[in-house]
Amino acid sequence: MSVLIDQRTRFVIQGITGNVGRFSARDMKGYGTAVAGGVSVNKRDSDVEGVPVFPDARAACGATGADASVVYVPAATALDHVVEAFEAGIKLVVYPGDGLPLRDAIEMRAAANANGAILVGPNTPGLISPGKAKAGFMPSFCYTPGPLGVISRSGSLSYEACFRLTTAGLGQTTVIGIGGDPVKGVSPAEALALLHADPETRAIVYLGEIGGNDEYAVACYASTPGAKPVAALIVGRQAPKGKKMGHAAALIGSHADTHPAKMKALLRAGVHATGTVTELVAAVKAAILSIPEMVDKSFTLDVPFSPRERG
Amino acid sequence: MLLTEYEGKSLLRDAGVPVSDGFLVRTADAITRRKLTYPVAVKAQVASAGRGKAGGVVRAATPAKARSAARRILAMCFGAERPAAVLIEPWLVIKRELYLCVTVDPAAQGYVVLYAPRGGIDIERGKPPVRYDVGPARDFRAYRLREILRDIEPDASVREKVIALARRLVELASTRDCVTVEINPLAQLDDGSLIAADAKIVRDEYAAFRAPDIAASIASATRQQPRPIARALAGDLMLVWLDGEVGLISGGAGMTMATMDLIGDAGGRPACFLDCSNNPTPAGYRLAFDLLDQAPAVKVILVSIFGGLTQMDRVARVMKDIMQQRRARKPVVFRLNGTNAKQVADIFAGTGLSNHATLESAVAESVAITRKAGRR
Numbered sequence: 001m002s003v004l005i006d007q008r009t010r011f012v013i014q015g016i017t018g019n020v021g022r023f024s025a026r027d028m029k030g031y032g033t034a035v036a037g038g039v040s041v042n043k044r045d046s047d048v049e050g051v052p053v054f055p056d057a058r059a060a061c062g063a064t065g066a067d068a069s070v071v072y073v074p075a076a077t078a079l080d081h082v083v084e085a086f087e088a089g090i091k092l093v094v095y096p097g098d099g100l101p102l103r104d105a106i107e108m109r110a111a112a113n114a115n116g117a118i119l120v121g122p123n124t125p126g127l128i129s130p131g132k133a134k135a136g137f138m139p140s141f142c143y144t145p146g147p148l149g150v151i152s153r154s155g156s157l158s159y160e161a162c163f164r165l166t167t168a169g170l171g172q173t174t175v176i177g178i179g180g181d182p183v184k185g186v187s188p189a190e191a192l193a194l195l196h197a198d199p200e201t202r203a204i205v206y207l208g209e210i211g212g213n214d215e216y217a218v219a220c221y222a223s224t225p226g227a228k229p230v231a232a233l234i235v236g237r238q239a240p241k242g243k244k245m246g247h248a249a250a251l252i253g254s255h256a257d258t259h260p261a262k263m264k265a266l267l268r269a270g271v272h273a274t275g276t277v278t279e280l281v282a283a284v285k286a287a288i289l290s291i292p293e294m295v296d297k298s299f300t301l302d303v304p305f306s307p308r309e310r311g
Numbered sequence: 312m313l314l315t316e317y318e319g320k321s322l323l324r325d326a327g328v329p330v331s332d333g334f335l336v337r338t339a340d341a342i343t344r345r346k347l348t349y350p351v352a353v354k355a356q357v358a359s360a361g362r363g364k365a366g367g368v369v370r371a372a373t374p375a376k377a378r379s380a381a382r383r384i385l386a387m388c389f390g391a392e393r394p395a396a397v398l399i400e401p402w403l404v405i406k407r408e409l410y411l412c413v414t415v416d417p418a419a420q421g422y423v424v425l426y427a428p429r430g431g432i433d434i435e436r437g438k439p440p441v442r443y444d445v446g447p448a449r450d451f452r453a454y455r456l457r458e459i460l461r462d463i464e465p466d467a468s469v470r471e472k473v474i475a476l477a478r479r480l481v482e483l484a485s486t487r488d489c490v491t492v493e494i495n496p497l498a499q500l501d502d503g504s505l506i507a508a509d510a511k512i513v514r515d516e517y518a519a520f521r522a523p524d525i526a527a528s529i530a531s532a533t534r535q536q537p538r539p540i541a542r543a544l545a546g547d548l549m550l551v552w553l554d555g556e557v558g559l560i561s562g563g564a565g566m567t568m569a570t571m572d573l574i575g576d577a578g579g580r581p582a583c584f585l586d587c588s589n590n591p592t593p594a595g596y597r598l599a600f601d602l603l604d605q606a607p608a609v610k611v612i613l614v615s616i617f618g619g620l621t622q623m624d625r626v627a628r629v630m631k632d633i634m635q636q637r638r639a640r641k642p643v644v645f646r647l648n649g650t651n652a653k654q655v656a657d658i659f660a661g662t663g664l665s666n667h668a669t670l671e672s673a674v675a676e677s678v679a680i681t682r683k684a685g686r687r
Contacts, residue, residue, distance in 0.1 A: 020620065076520050098589075101518040103485055106421040110447045113420075125619045137620045139650045154565020156588070159617045159649055160670065180564060182417050209568055212417065238571040238581055240553060276576060277569045278671055 002129030002174040003149070003194040003201070004092060004118065005068060007032065009133055012060045012090070014039040014081050015072035016048045024072060024137050025049040031140050033133040036064035039081075057081075057088035068092040070126060070135050078122070079104040086115040094135045095121035095185070096177075105183040112185055119185025124177035125155035136177065138162075146171015147202035148284065149195030149228075151188060153180045153214060154235075157207050161233060161280055165205070168281045170288075173201045180209075188217040196221070196228060203229045203287045205280075206271075208262070210236030215262040219269035231272040231287040233280045234262050312514045312528050315356040317398050319510030323494075326483040328476060329506045333400035339382040342374060342399060349373060350402040353380040359390040363432045367394070370402050403508055408496030410434050411473060413480040415490050419444035422484055424456060424477045428464050430496040443477075448485035451478055472505045473497075488518035488525065539602050546598040547590035555580025556681040558609035558641075560599045562588040562616040570615045573670060579678035582609045591621045593629045604639035610684040611642050613677040615670060618649030625651075627658040627666075634664060642680050646673035 011028065015021045016038025026049045029035050037060040038053040045053055054060035057069065069085045071078065075097055085093045095108065100122040112119040120127055126136015130143035138155070142163040150165075150172050152158035162175055176191045178184060186194075188206070195201045208215045215234060222230045237259045255261055259275060266273040272287040274280060314322070320330040335356065336342055355367030362368060367384055371377035381397045410430030416423040427440040434440075441463055443456045453474050464470045480492045493511040500506060519526040533544050543550035549564075553571075557579050561567040564586060571581040585602070587595050603609045616626060626647060634643065646667040647655050655666050667673035 023620070075517065099517045101488055101521075102415050102490055102515050103488055103518070106415070106447050109420050137650075139617075139619055139652075152565070154563060154568075155619055156561075156563025156567075156617050157565030157569055159619055160566055160569065163617075163648065182415060183420060184417070187417065207565070209565055214417070233569075235565060235568040235572055238553070238575045239568055239584070240551070276572055278573065278576075 001198050001200040002132055003198050004120070004127060004174060004176070005129050005135055006132040007034065009068050009092070009135075010034045010036040010064060010066045011135060012037045012039055012054075012057065012064065012066040012069045012085075013051070013072065014057060014069055014085060016040055016051065016053060017045055018072055020137070021072040022048055024070065025051055027137060027140070028070075028134055031134045033135070036060075036066045057084045057090065061088045061090060066090065068094070068135065070094045070096070072096070075099040075101070075104070079107055082108050082119065083111045086111050086117050091117045092135075093117065093119050093185075094124070094126045095119065096124050096126050096136055097121070098123040098181075100181065102183055105181060109183060109185060120176065121179050121185055123181045123184075124179035125158065127174060127176045129174045130172050138175070138177070142166055143175060144171040146173070147200065147288070148172045148205050149198065149201035149203075150175040150205045150207065151191045151195070152177050152207035153209055154207060157209075157233075157235060157277075160277060161205070161207050164277070164281050165284060168285075170281065170284055173198060178214075182212060188214045189221070192218065192221045201228065202291055203231065203284070205284055205287075206230060206232040208232060208234045210234070210239055210259050210262070211257045213256060216256070216265060219265040219271065222266070222271045223269040229272070229287040229290045230270075231280070231283040232266050233274055233277060233283070234259060234266070235275070235277070237275050312516050312525065312532065313358045314510075314512045314514065314528070315358065315396075316354060316510050317356055317396070318528075319512035320507065322483065322487060322489075322512055323492075323507050323510055326479050326487075328479055328483075328494075329504065330510070331400040331403065331506065331508075333398045335396045335398055336381060337385075337396045339378040339385065342377050342381060345399070347374070347377075347399070348401060349377075351377055352398075352400045352402045353377055353384060354398040354400065355384045355387065355389060355394040356396045356398055357389040357392045357394045359392050362389060365389055403498055403506065404501060405496070405498040405508065406501055407499040408508075409469070409473070409499060409505070410440055410495045411476060411480070411497045412440070412491065412493040412495070413477065413484050414493070415484070416444070419446055421446035421450070422448060422481050424481065426460060426464070426473060426477070434495055445481055448481045451481045453478065468503060469499060469505070476505065488515040488522050489513065490515050539606065542598065543585070543602060546595055548595060548599060549584070549586040549589065550602065551584040553581050553583055554608070555582045556608060556610040556684070557677050558582045558585070558603035558606065558612040560585050560587060560596070560603065560612060560614045560616075562586065562591060562618060562621055566615065566617050570613070570670060570674065573674045574613075574678060577674050577678040579674075579681055582606065587616075588621065591618075591626065593632070596626075596629050597633055600633055600637060600639075604637070604641060609641065611644060611677045611680040613644045613646070613673060615646045615673060616649065618647075618652075620650070622650050623647045623652040624654040624658060627655040631658060631662055631664065634662065644673050644677045644680070646670055
């Protein structure tokens with residue numbers, strides 16, 4: 001199984017006539033994703049990449065029966081389009097854009113809650129259930145089906161990490177880009193709950209960074225009895241204090257935001273955590289080997305992995 | 312974007328929060344031209360924390376003392392920051408210092424109210440403030456905050472004033488796109504009234520498109536930045552200078568940080584955090600090279616990009632053009648992967664450029680080059 005999306009999920013793409021919308025429509029369809037319709041408010045084309053284009057989300061849903069949406073519009077109008085999607089009855093909306101004002105992020109999240117729907121984003125490449133469907137613009141060759149559920153705060157880091165996992169033969173059920181902003185749709189705790197409930201997800205990989213407190217939700221999950229094994233990569237050891245490192249939330253403000261504090265909390269909770277991307281595959285293998293029935297399967301540790309805090 | 316106290320208090324005043332009437336002076340002599348009731352407070356207008364402890368707030372009982380305090384403060388440095396102005400306000404006789412803050416918090420999925428009955432410069436040493444998770448501003452409920460305050464703020468009159476102020480701060484944060492509105496201290500005077508004796512307001516830079524005052528503050532802050540940072544910001548690049556030798560051009564915050572970490576592990580030091588993902592265009596990359604070529608500390612440039620939406624065949628063509636036109640001789644190491652990365656080798660063929668297969672080997676080569684440069 002996978003979480004949130006699979007080959008049966010029917011998508012609309014809002015903002016399909018823009019450059020990103022067109023690129024993503026072609027890319028998502030090429031991956032086998034059911035892209036049922038597109039929305040463009042100043043509808044100049046009747047179809048894009050063979051996908052019928054509608055003037056609004058309600059019309060697109062009515063005509064296609066779509067139940068999910070990816071929204072490619074600038075931050076200035078993003079809240080309006082995302083709320084439109086929820087009110088058209090769409091239950092999963094992915095908003096990849098960045099630069100979204102916090103007030104709008106708060107309203108987006110509140111609209112998702114009020115409509116009993118799920119928001120992924122902002123500031124994310126989206127999510128992918130390898131071999132089934134993708135909702136976003138991550139490079140498809142980095143992914144392959146398998147037993148790992150992946151949660152990432154950073155798009156680019158998730159490509160690199162999943163490329164390494166895939167190359168090592170460690171496939172994924174679903175890779176969720178939760179995004180690097182402080183107020184977001186699916187949170188780390190919610191992503192963990194989704195992956196925990198998915199029987200095919202055997203272990204969870206978390207890709208995090210300095211700043212904010214998302215990593216503490218991961219530590220909290222890992223220390224719960226019955227939790228699936230968790231491996232984590234936390235980047236930002238070289239980042240100076242008090243400077244914003246690209247992501248709105250990647251700023252070391254208090255001690256809890258620092259790399260050593262996060263590593264300590266994760267290791268204490270039994271997470272196979274590392275501070276370097278080079279050790280990621282070894283950390284993930286160590287997590288998988290902690291599942292009793294996985295030990296005699298094909299996984300072997302070719303690089304010894306000993307979790308430790310790094311300076 | 313952190314506002315100065317003076318700017319912050321003007322937002323508070325508009326929101327109906329009591330503040331002192333103060334004025335800014337940029338020179339000590341400007342104080343003489345005003346008619347004032349003494350004593351006054353002379354306060355450095357700086358963004359850095361710990362101003363009070365560093366001697367940036369002075370009580371002055373006479374015009375002469377106010378002038379000399381202003382002269383001294385204007386010449387002081389707070390961290391790396393020199394105050395452009397001092398704020399002159401009536402000196403407050405404070406009965407008790409409280410702490411009140413509204414900020415955006417992930418756990419609240421919106422705004423959170425923080426309150427401590429004992430605030431002031433040692434707030435971090437006391438008990439942590441209590442919190443009320445509001446969520447969106449419209450979900451503020453006075454009775455919920457009252458329940459939370461009941462035990463820690465026994466003075467009912469203060470409590471009700473704090474609740475009324477908290478509501479105004481939440482509304483201010485929401486309507487004026489503030490990430491944080493912190494009042495420390497919130498001063499209780501002898502007559503029982505509460506007044507904001509300081510203001511730390513952070514506005515949301517992402518809201519600049521709809522808030523002309525935020526856009527103006529950003530433009531003014533950009534002008535005050537050192538020239539390379541100002542150029543990077545104007546070109547929609549994210550640049551943070553560090554003190555190493557490996558000039559890193561990258562895309563995406565997470566990968567940039569992962570690469571910086573590897574540079575450190577290999578025994579090198581990153582010269583910067585330079586993220587081009589908001590402007591992955593020929594102009595953006597040209598500007599990135601220009602900035603690093605002109606920085607003497609940078610001994611090697613490492614281009615490390617794992618593109619999703621950024622198509623690597625396009626990036627490779629841009630890199631090829633830049634390398635052919637660029638005059639600087641600094642060595643450049645490439646590691647390009649991601650969407651359409653298979654075409655990179657063909658595009659680089661015959662140009663002398665090569666693309667590393669792994670991040671580790673690209674980092675190793677970059678650091679080795681800085682070592683050689685160091686020995687020369």
